[in-house]
Amino acid sequence: MSTSTTAAQRAAGGTADYLDQRTGISLAVKNFARKIFPDHWSFLLGEIALYSFVVLLITGVFLTLFFVPSMGLVEYEGPFAPMNGVEMSEAFASTLDLSFEVTGGLLMRQIHHWAALLFMASIVTHMMRVFFTGAFRKPREVNWLVGFILMILGLAAGFTGYSLPDDVLSGNGLRITDGVVKSIPIVGSYMSYFIFGGEFPGEHIIPRLFTVHILLVPALILALIGLHLFFVVLHKHTHFPGPGRTERNVVGFPLFPVYVAKAGGFFFVVFGVLALMGGTMTINAVWNYGPYDPSPVSAGAQPDWYMLFLEGSLRLMPGQGTEWDLWGYTLSLNVLIPAVVIPGILFTLLAAYPFIEAWATGDKREHHVLDRPRNAPVRTATGVAILTAFFILILAGSNDLIATHFALSINDITYVFRVLFLVTPFLAFWATKRICLGLQRKDRELVLHGHETGRVVRFANGEYIEVHKPLDEYERWIRVHHEPRRPLEIEPAEDEHGVRRKGYRMDAIRARASRFFYEDRVEPVTPAELAAAHSHGEHDALPAGEPETQEIGAGSGGGRHAVTGAPLPDEGDTPRPSVQDH
Amino acid sequence: MTTDNSSTEVEVRRDASGLPERFENPGLAPHQERMADNDPVADKRAERQVVILFALSVLGTIGFLVAYFLVPPGETVASMRLSNLLLGTTLFLGMFSIGAAAVHWAKVLMSDHERQEQRHPQRSDEKVRAEAIAQLKDGAEDSGIARRGVLKGAVVTALALAPLSIVVPLVGEVGGDWNVSKFRHTLWKQGKKLTRDPSGEPIRASEVTVGSVFHVIPEGLRDEELWIEEKAKAIVLMVRIDPNDLTEREERKDWSYEGIVAYSKVCTHVGCPVALYEQQTHHLLCPCHQSTFDMANEARVVFGPASRPLPQLPITVDDEGYLVARSDFHEPIGPSYWERLK
Ligand code: HEM
Numbered sequence: 014m015s016t017s018t019t020a021a022q023r024a025a026g027g028t029a030d031y032l033d034q035r036t037g038i039s040l041a042v043k044n045f046a047r048k049i050f051p052d053h054w055s056f057l058l059g060e061i062a063l064y065s066f067v068v069l070l071i072t073g074v075f076l077t078l079f080f081v082p083s084m085g086l087v088e089y090e091g092p093f094a095p096m097n098g099v100e101m102s103e104a105f106a107s108t109l110d111l112s113f114e115v116t117g118g119l120l121m122r123q124i125h126h127w128a129a130l131l132f133m134a135s136i137v138t139h140m141m142r143v144f145f146t147g148a149f150r151k152p153r154e155v156n157w158l159v160g161f162i163l164m165i166l167g168l169a170a171g172f173t174g175y176s177l178p179d180d181v182l183s184g185n186g187l188r189i190t191d192g193v194v195k196s197i198p199i200v201g202s203y204m205s206y207f208i209f210g211g212e213f214p215g216e217h218i219i220p221r222l223f224t225v226h227i228l229l230v231p232a233l234i235l236a237l238i239g240l241h242l243f244f245v246v247l248h249k250h251t252h253f254p255g256p257g258r259t260e261r262n263v264v265g266f267p268l269f270p271v272y273v274a275k276a277g278g279f280f281f282v283v284f285g286v287l288a289l290m291g292g293t294m295t296i297n298a299v300w301n302y303g304p305y306d307p308s309p310v311s312a313g314a315q316p317d318w319y320m321l322f323l324e325g326s327l328r329l330m331p332g333q334g335t336e337w338d339l340w341g342y343t344l345s346l347n348v349l350i351p352a353v354v355i356p357g358i359l360f361t362l363l364a365a366y367p368f369i370e371a372w373a374t375g376d377k378r379e380h381h382v383l384d385r386p387r388n389a390p391v392r393t394a395t396g397v398a399i400l401t402a403f404f405i406l407i408l409a410g411s412n413d414l415i416a417t418h419f420a421l422s423i424n425d426i427t428y429v430f431r432v433l434f435l436v437t438p439f440l441a442f443w444a445t446k447r448i449c450l451g452l453q454r455k456d457r458e459l460v461l462h463g464h465e466t467g468r469v470v471r472f473a474n475g476e477y478i479e480v481h482k483p484l485d486e487y488e489r490w491i492r493v494h495h496e497p498r499r500p501l502e503i504e505p506a507e508d509e510h511g512v513r514r515k516g517y518r519m520d521a522i523r524a525r526a527s528r529f530f531y532e533d534r535v536e537p538v539t540p541a542e543l544a545a546a547h548s549h550g551e552h553d554a555l556p557a558g559e560p561e562t563q564e565i566g567a568g569s570g571g572g573r574h575a576v577t578g579a580p581l582p583d584e585g586d587t588p589r590p591s592v593q594d595h
Numbered sequence: 596m597t598t599d600n601s602s603t604e605v606e607v608r609r610d611a612s613g614l615p616e617r618f619e620n621p622g623l624a625p626h627q628e629r630m631a632d633n634d635p636v637a638d639k640r641a642e643r644q645v646v647i648l649f650a651l652s653v654l655g656t657i658g659f660l661v662a663y664f665l666v667p668p669g670e671t672v673a674s675m676r677l678s679n680l681l682l683g684t685t686l687f688l689g690m691f692s693i694g695a696a697a698v699h700w701a702k703v704l705m706s707d708h709e710r711q712e713q714r715h716p717q718r719s720d721e722k723v724r725a726e727a728i729a730q731l732k733d734g735a736e737d738s739g740i741a742r743r744g745v746l747k748g749a750v751v752t753a754l755a756l757a758p759l760s761i762v763v764p765l766v767g768e769v770g771g772d773w774n775v776s777k778f779r780h781t782l783w784k785q786g787k788k789l790t791r792d793p794s795g796e797p798i799r800a801s802e803v804t805v806g807s808v809f810h811v812i813p814e815g816l817r818d819e820e821l822w823i824e825e826k827a828k829a830i831v832l833m834v835r836i837d838p839n840d841l842t843e844r845e846e847r848k849d850w851s852y853e854g855i856v857a858y859s860k861v862c863t864h865v866g867c868p869v870a871l872y873e874q875q876t877h878h879l880l881c882p883c884h885q886s887t888f889d890m891a892n893e894a895r896v897v898f899g900p901a902s903r904p905l906p907q908l909p910i911t912v913d914d915e916g917y918l919v920a921r922s923d924f925h926e927p928i929g930p931s932y933w934e935r936l937k
């Protein structure tokens with residue numbers, strides 16, 4: 014036994030030496046093998062995206078070996094009797110063959126499709142995690158943009174793949190695309206010809222989509238994933254606040270062996286779950302839809318979930334009076350607004366958010382400790398508002414299913430959704446902000462007064478109080494670690510000579526924006542406040558809910574609030590002492 | 596180093612009473628031992644669990660191979676589903692178990708002592724920055740690009756023009772003949788018979804009873820070279836409506852025949868085939884975004900995102916009683932586009 018071990022070790026050593034002499038790989042191993050990564054379940058979301066992409070690559074390559082990207086017409090002959098003799102494109106016929114004749118082919122198709130849905134779902138939730146924890150702040154803004162482009166590419170990959178089998182559903186999806194493209198002012202008709210190589214549907218679209226789907230988009234995604242991960246290593250992963258976690262360190266476990274096992278293992282978990290989905294849940298049973306033909310259409314058809322918001326947006330737009338005639342040219346606002354303008358606003362807002370927040374708050378420092386979402390109420394509320402709008406659009410994209418399912422009138426549902434789309438994002442913003450501030454207040458309560466123990470004590474003078482157990486310093490830290498954030502102070506409009514200063518207007522806008530972010534706020538407990546709370550009564554006797562924190566502004570809307578403690582200097586620009594790490 | 600680039604850091608500033616202004620980080624919490632850390636029995640048990648999980652994966656893979664060889668997809672949807680189910684579940688077992696084993700191993704047997712590593716500001720320090728700038732300056736100096744103006748112009752021009760050799764043919768060819776005026780015309784013309792989709796049988800007016808719906812294509816469609824493109828534009832939906840219910844403006848009175856009306860089946864919203872006809876209300880619903888057209892009233896939009904009525908195909912009957920077109924549509928069919936009215 015021991016001799017064989019040494020033989021194996023000797024072989025490994027020999028190989029390592031061979032490689033090192035030619036690549037100097039030891040340096041990389043030394044630097045990376047024990048790199049520290051922090052642990053949190055929400056950090057898995059990005060991993061799920063990565064692994065579903067790998068599964069897409071594996072199953073996708075399998076599919077390319079059998080799929081025929083051609084719109085040439087053939088008559089189906091094969092094991093699936095109901096289609097015998099039906100005229101169809103080679104693309105559709107080969108998809109049938111993949112499903113019925115290639116053993117395991119259907120499994121690969123279904124895993125591929127489920128993986129596509131999971132890929133987009135994990136990208137979106139991963140993005141939500143990054144957004145709500147403020148992980149996009151400096152120095153990670155660039156990586157946020159890389160991630161944003163990955164999301165768009167994911168949409169492109171899904172859309173082009175969905176259209177490949179050339180069935181009735183996806184064909185009508187392409188026709189909708191054609192209609193949307195044609196609505197674009199001036200160049201619309203030409204863009205339609207650009208895409209289809211002539212009139213819709215033509216015979217080029219499937220081969221073109223195929224190249225985009227299996228070469229262009231995956232190659233871009235692969236390259237950008239590489240860049241994305243490179244940035245993660247370069248910046249080192251953020252970590253959640255906690256005892257011992259600072260802006261100057263990263264606390265977690267080493268890559269080798271812990272993350273090699275955990276993350277590597279997690280790939281197999283994702284693959285396994287997708288295999289189970291592909292094995293047990295039918296998806297895109299194209300043999301039921303039939304090959305594409307411009308005439309038939311089926312009701313209740315749904316695009317993949319990540320396209321539903323567009324569908325919903327198209328459905329909600331009222332058509333009356335929204336097509337304009339401009340000097341004989343046609344401007345179809347009924348299509349442009351829902352299909353171009355609204356997604357445009359949604360996506361631009363997402364892509365630009367890190368820069369908007371940094372500008373408005375004047376924050377130019379690096380951040381490596383994540384925010385708890387409650388500690389950034391306006392950001393959290395903005396995120397929830399965007400999600401709400403997105404969610405309403407998704408629901409609106411299924412309004413026909415909702416109508417048939419709940420036996421409601423489709424018209425009524427549409428009217429209701431129109432109102433909801435315009436109103437709920439604002440409600441959601443308001444409610445979320447309230448909730449965040451409330452949670453922060455609760456944190457303060459807890460820090461100041463400790464846990465309720467349920468133990469009631471009676472004093473000699475007849476007074477009853479409940480004993481509160483103070484938090485230990487580790488428990489307390491998570492609730493007091495964050496720095497108080499306050500609106501920017503700006504210099505007066507005029508200097509001492511009464512001359513109006515340049516750039517004042519911009520500063521004033523910025524001050525307004527920063528007030529929007531930080532005017533209503535609850536600040537973390539300071540040691541002085543805690544000491545004061547303790548000295549109020551020897552027995553920690555302050556009942557919860559005493560108006561102890563009211564002066565802190567607890568954000569009852571509107572006006573400015575008195576703030577305890579000395580005002581901080583303007584955060585970004587004023588030099589401040591900071592602790593050195595060595 | 597300027598503080599712009601430094602991280603948010605706990606600064607120890609003190610207030611009047613000498614208390615720090617903010618709490619200080621207490622440092623890592625004490626480590627909690629796991630069962631398997633101290634108890635050799637628990638340790639052995641954990642190891643056994645990991646081994647069993649790996650063994651399950653092996654079983655899964657063997658099961659997959661067995662299913663592959665013994666249960667082909669067969670001829671029916673049911674046999675295909677069975678093959679798929681067996682392959683999927685065994686693949687699940689093969690993959691998932693490896694994952695579960697590795698994660699379990701990491702969780703119970705590998706060190707769970709948190710470690711820390713220092714971070715450093717992303718910004719390079721001043722010296723490195725200065726060196727980088729100096730290098731670039733040296734390089735630019737070497738090339739002499741600043742001094743040689745004509746050369747600079749030549750480089751830029753050549754590089755800017757070179758991609759044209761790719762772009763021009765690409766743009767030239769990618770849109771076919773780029774003749775976008777084809778949107779305007781369909782196969783319909785005077786005397787063209789209305790025939791059933793997809794069989795192509797002509798339709799007599801007498802066959803069209805009140806309430807029935809006909810999906811219509813032009814006669815001879817399949818003889819066209821680009822028949823799918825033509826079909827995508829020429830599809831028509833035809834119904835007969837009790838003439839008392841029908842509202843027609845004067846100049847269109849002869850576009851219908853005894854209450855039989857024919858409208859383009861391509862939605863004026865973004866182009867789906869409009870196919871759901873409701874006999875009682877004469878409403879035609881587009882399943883894509885629920886635009887609703889009133890077939891008894893010039894196919895006007897009564898609900899939904901479409902803006903325009905469906906274009907009407909003027910029809911009549913020929914000597915033998917077959918329905919025929921009187922002309923092509925009088926406007927482009929389908930979704931709007933910029934130069935539609937030109
Ligand atoms: C990058 C992420 C990807 C996404 C989101 C994606 C998505 C999709 C979707 C939704 C389908 C329709 C599947 C169906 O139900 O039939 C599809 C089909 C297909 N995909 Fe992908 N895919 C991706 C990557 C790839 C890659 C890398 C390849 C090959 C190298 C590939 C090859 C194919 C092929 C050949 C088809 C047609 C198969 C058929 O219709 O049966 N895909 N893809």
Ligand code: FES
Pocket residue numbers: 862863864865866867881882883884885886899900901
């Ligand atoms: S295509 Fe008919 S309603 Fe949108």
